[in-house]
Each structure stands twice: as C-alpha cells, then as structure tokens.
Amino acid sequence: MTDTPEPAKRLLVRTWGCQMNVYDSARMADVLAPLGYGSTGELEGADMVVLNTCHIREKASEKVFSELGRLRLMKQARAAEGRRMIIAVAGCVAQAEGAAILERAPFVDIVLGPQATHRLPALVRRAEAGERALLDTEFPPEDKFDELPEATIPQGLTAFLTVQEGCDKFCSFCVVPYTRGAEYSRPAASVLAEARRLVAQGAREITLLGQNVNAYHGEGPDGSTWRLSRLIRALADIDGLARIRYTTSHPRDFMDEHGGDVELIAAHRAVPQLMPFLHLPVQSGSDAMLRAMNRRHTADDFLRIVDALREAQPDLALSSDFIVGHPGETEADFAATMALVRRVGFASAFSFKFSARPGTPAAELEMRVPEATKDARLLELQALLRDQQAAFNASLLGRVIPVLILEPGRHKGQMAGRSPWLQPVHAMLPPTLAGEIVPLRITAAHPNSLAAEATSATPLDAPAPAMPERAMPLLQAASA
Numbered sequence: 100m101t102d103t104p105e106p107a108k109r110l111l112v113r114t115w116g117c118q119m120n121v122y123d124s125a126r127m128a129d130v131l132a133p134l135g136y137g138s139t140g141e142l143e144g145a146d147m148v149v150l151n152t153c154h155i156r157e158k159a160s161e162k163v164f165s166e167l168g169r170l171r172l173m174k175q176a177r178a179a180e181g182r183r184m185i186i187a188v189a190g191c192v193a194q195a196e197g198a199a200i201l202e203r204a205p206f207v208d209i210v211l212g213p214q215a216t217h218r219l220p221a222l223v224r225r226a227e228a229g230e231r232a233l234l235d236t237e238f239p240p241e242d243k244f245d246e247l248p249e250a251t252i253p254q255g256l257t258a259f260l261t262v263q264e265g266c267d268k269f270c271s272f273c274v275v276p277y278t279r280g281a282e283y284s285r286p287a288a289s290v291l292a293e294a295r296r297l298v299a300q301g302a303r304e305i306t307l308l309g310q311n312v313n314a315y316h317g318e319g320p321d322g323s324t325w326r327l328s329r330l331i332r333a334l335a336d337i338d339g340l341a342r343i344r345y346t347t348s349h350p351r352d353f354m355d356e357h358g359g360d361v362e363l364i365a366a367h368r369a370v371p372q373l374m375p376f377l378h379l380p381v382q383s384g385s386d387a388m389l390r391a392m393n394r395r396h397t398a399d400d401f402l403r404i405v406d407a408l409r410e411a412q413p414d415l416a417l418s419s420d421f422i423v424g425h426p427g428e429t430e431a432d433f434a435a436t437m438a439l440v441r442r443v444g445f446a447s448a449f450s451f452k453f454s455a456r457p458g459t460p461a462a463e464l465e466m467r468v469p470e471a472t473k474d475a476r477l478l479e480l481q482a483l484l485r486d487q488q489a490a491f492n493a494s495l496l497g498r499v500i501p502v503l504i505l506e507p508g509r510h511k512g513q514m515a516g517r518s519p520w521l522q523p524v525h526a527m528l529p530p531t532l533a534g535e536i537v538p539l540r541i542t543a544a545h546p547n548s549l550a551a552e553a554t555s556a557t558p559l560d561a562p563a564p565a566m567p568e569r570a571m572p573l574l575q576a577a578s579a
C-alpha cells in the first residue's frame with residue numbers, strides 16, 4: 100500500500116456567497132495543485148489563504164476587511180518564524196473594489212476577479228518570487244473556461260458545474276452585472292465533458308450553475324445554439340448521472356415572448372433525472388415594484404410560468420427570493436407580495452430587507468421605506484414563508500420518497516441523504532448505501548430536514564440494485 104504524499108504547501112480557500120463561488124473555489128484548488136498546494140480546512144499552518152468573496156450582502160467589503168485584519172496578524176507571526184503566507188482576495192468584492200483593497204490592505208498579495216481563476220497559478224508564482232500587490236480583474240469569461248485545466252479534485256456524490264456566467268438583466272438593486280460581466284455560456288461539449296468526468300469520479304447528482312442559468316445559449320457540438328433544455332436532455336444520457344438540477348433561473352428566460360427557453364418547462368415533464376425543485380426568484384408580487392426593480396416581468400408572468408411548470412411536473416416545489424422595502428414600496432405593494440406567496444405556496448425561500456448597494460441604480464432612489472416598516476414587513480413575510488415550508492415538509496409525512504444517500508449522519512448508525520426537493524433526510528441505514536438512491540418512508544418533518552426509515556423495498560444488506568430513479572415513483576402513498 101502506498102501512502103498519499105503530504106502536499107508541500109497548504110491552501111485554505113474561504114468561500115462566501117453563492118454556489119458559483121463554491122465552484123470557483125474548487126477550481127482554484129485544482130489549478131494550484133500542480134504548484135504543490137493541497138487543501139486544508141485549517142487556518143493554522145496555511146501557506147496560502149484565499150478569501151473568495153461575495154458582494155451581495157450588506158457591508159460585504161467591511162466584512163472582508165475585518166477578516167483581512169485577522170490574517171495580517173497571522174502573516175506577521177509567520178514572517179517572524181521566517182515563513183511565507185500568501186493572501187489573496189478573489190470573487191465579487193475583489194472585482195468591485197480592485198486596487199482599493201491593495202491600498203487599504205497592502206499586505207494582500209493578490210486581488211483576483213471571478214473571471215481570472217485560470218490566471219491564479221501565474222499570479223501565485225509571481226507572489227512566491229517576491230512580487231507584491233498583484234491585481235487581475237480582467238474580463239471576459241471566455242478565457243477562463245477555455246483555459247482552465249480539467250477539474251481533478253473529485254467533488255463527491257453531488258457536484259456543481261458552472262455552465263453560464265454573468266448577467267445582462269441589470270436589476271436595479273444588484274451588483275452582479277458589474278462584477279461578473281455580460282452573460283456568457285460555455286460550449287455544450289465542454290460542459291458535457293466535465294459532467295462525464297464528474298460522474299466518472301462518483302457524482303450521482305449535478306447542479307448546473309449560472310447567474311441566469313436558464314438564459315444559457317451555448318454553442319452545440321453541431322455548431323447550432325443549444326438552450327438549457329437541450330443541454331439537460333444531453334446530460335440525461337450520461338450513464339450513472341441520476342439527478343440534474345439547475346440554478347439560478349430568471350422568470351423572463353422562461354417566457355416565449357422574450358425568446359425564453361420554454362422547452363425547459365417541457366423538460367420537467369420529459370426528463371426524469373431533472374429534479375422537481377426549482378429556485379425561481381420573483382423578488383416582489385407588485386408590478387410597480389417589479390418595474391422599479393427593472394425585473395422586466397410582471398407578477399402575472401411569474402404565476403403563468405409557475406402554473407405551466409406545475410402542469411408539466413405536478414410534484415414540482417418552488418423556492419424564491421424576496422426583497423421587502425424597496426424604495427417606494429407601499430402597503431399595497433407589500434400586500435401584493437403576500438398575495439403572490441399565498442397563491443404559489445413555496446417550499447423554501449430567501450427573503451431580505453432592501454439595502455442599497457453602492458454603484459447600483461437603486462442606491463440613488465428616493466422614497467426610502469423606514470427601517471421599522473421594513474422590519475415589520477420582513478417579519479410578516481418570513482412567518483408566512485416558514486409556515487409554508489413547514490406545511491410542505493409535513494405533506495411528505497408517511498410518504499415513501501427516493502432519497503440519494505450521501506454520508507454518515509451525526510448519530511451512530513445514521514446516514515444522511517437528500518430528497519428530490521433538496522431537503523436533508525436522516526435514516527438508520529448501512530453505510531454501504533452511500534451513493535445509492537433508495538426508497539424511504541418519511542417519519543418526521545422538522546423545519547429544515549426530514550427523518551425517515553427503511554421500507555420493505557429498501558435494500559439494506561447489499562448495494563441497491565441499479566434501479567434508475569425514473570423507475571421509482573416520486574411519491575408513494577403512505578400505505579405503500
């Protein structure tokens with residue numbers, strides 16, 4: 100037996116924000132492996148620390164600078180021992196703040212935009228040679244995907260795969276079009292090749308990522324343009340890939356009249372690997388607010404899309420994003436949001452108070468909603484969304500559902516898995532079932548997870564038969 104050699108240098112990547120940042124962080128570990136860097140979860144002893152940042156939350160930059168303050172002390176302590184520690188800031192704060200980071204935190208070695216991941220090794224080599232204050236915030240993303248080497252570090256049973264980057268929508272409150280640039284779709288052949296590699300490394304479920312993933316317009320292997328629906332149908336042909344998801348979608352890109360990918364709705368009926376769970380941000384139920392936010396769809400458009408999706412896939416559950424207290428939001432606007440939420444019924448959601456992001460059009464708007472009003476509205480909305488999530492989880496009680504078994508749970512003999520609707524599921528099962536999709540009966544519904552037990556149909560003492568999920572009904576009645 101040969102031991103895996105210890106990596107010569109330790110790399111810690113701290114990730115904030117969306118799954119696209121999680122994906123980028125994994126690619127950073129990939130590109131730095133040939134330079135002798137192996138991943139560590141510990142700050143102690145790290146030879147290089149990357150802060151992969153997110154600009155969405157309030158005071159994002161301040162939080163990065165306070166983290167950098169702590170790193171500066173560690174870097175000084177390492178230097179006193181005659182050892183080097185490279186500090187890099189990546190992601191959307193790096194893109195937005197650029198050189199300002201190097202001015203305010205001159206001990207930072209590298210500032211790297213989200214489109215420059217493939218150039219990180221060259222920057223690290225220069226930093227190791229003693230160069231300081233290296234800045235790379237260049238677009239465009241084409242180069243990134245053309246030049247990134249193949250991913251080598253397995254992601255596990257569930258994997259992320261970025262297929263699209265950037266945004267052309269310019270919602271009034273959002274910095275993404277300024278930090279990630281214009282919409283760009285990777286060629287389908289490169290996505291399919293990466294998906295095959297992920298499956299060969301063990302992935303059973305792949306989540307396709309994009310800021311506007313359903314705006315996907317990639318070049319197909321035949322030279323034609325493939326939409327996301329076409330890409331998903333091709334991915335569904337990969338042997339061993341049991342589950343496909345995609346996030347985040349924009350309602351407009353589901354709309355025929357705006358050249359959207361309506362076939363994607365049909366794919367929810369036709370492609371059994373496509374999971375019946377969709378994150379579709381609506382932000383508000385008021386058309387006046389949607390206009391003010393430059394969302395370019397109405398509340399009614401959103402409801403029509405939801406109805407069509409539910410007709411295609413009756414088991415479909417939805418999550419969404421909401422902003423309350425956008426400048427100018429009246430009681431009637433907020434009531435329209437509550438009405439939309441009641442009409443749709445969400446399985447989960449993210450909701451926030453409006454807060455101005457510097458550099459966005461909404462930051463200039465008058466008619467600010469008082470903080471106390473925003474607080475009250477957010478509480479009311481979140482109470483309703485919590486009730487809906489609890490009701491959705493409770494609706495599964497007694498049902499038998501297919502669960503992808505992932506890893507040991509917190510308790511002895513317990514395994515943790517994932518439902519088709521992304522809920523964590525816990526059950527007493529043998530560890531040999533990791534990677535299998537097995538039918539389990541739901542015995543308890545908690546706010547954010549489910550408990551389950553094996554049924555007579557659950558294979559317990561041998562690897563599960565290679566039953567495709569399509570052969571397993573999504574929901575069986577409680578008596579099944």
Ligand code: SF4
Binds near residue numbers: 267269270
């Ligand atoms: S669609 Fe709107 S919220 Fe989403 S990334 Fe683009 S600008 Fe931001």
